[in-house]
Amino acid sequence: NAGVTQTPKFQVLKTGQSMTLQCAQDMNHNSMYWYRQDPGMGLRLIYYSASEGTTDKGEVPNGYNVSRLNKREFSLRLESAAPSQTSVYFCASTRGQGSTEAFFGQGTRLTVV
């Protein structure tokens, strides 16, 4: 079972470049999330999609955009990367309202130089 799949696993960008992080889940989950993980700060929510066709800002949305392409896929876009966006990014999913377990992908380690 694949679960939540993220691509790429590693990426190095130059300041000002753009890129899209891809996420897909095969569990028929309704809700999907993007988090960033920084040392000593835990996981912080960037954006989430409660259901197909909806997206909402989380705690740290500045500098990011998202697209819920369909029920399976939720992408995160950096339009103009900054060194402050160097982080490990995790995609997660849950069945939806009332569900409690979040399933995480393996992460994308992004370095902006």
Add this chain to the structure above:
Amino acid sequence: QQQVKQSPQSLIVQKGGISIINCAYENTAFDYFPWYQQFPGKGPALLIAIRPDVSEKKEGRFTISFNKSAKQFSLHIMDSQPGDSATYFCAASSRDNYGQNFVFGPGTRLSVLP
């Protein structure tokens, strides 16, 4: 207040010892408290969770203790093993948006020495 505080930042325990990680929250609307375990290079995975209607939940060597009046909860790992070496995150969420607004603690890096 949405913050979840977690301590210690790092913990070193001998094999067979007890590992204890503590968390505290402020938002009384929180009513679901999971612990996630993360190994290097992997995403977090649910380890154990508790709701505030009970004071303790045990699953194998892992126990959550919950103190609603103090707004604190802790993870106890009995008979700690080298394979338990990982980063542990506590989290909290509220009934209004289950699965949509987990607030995570900063994490505890546990090392269990053989």
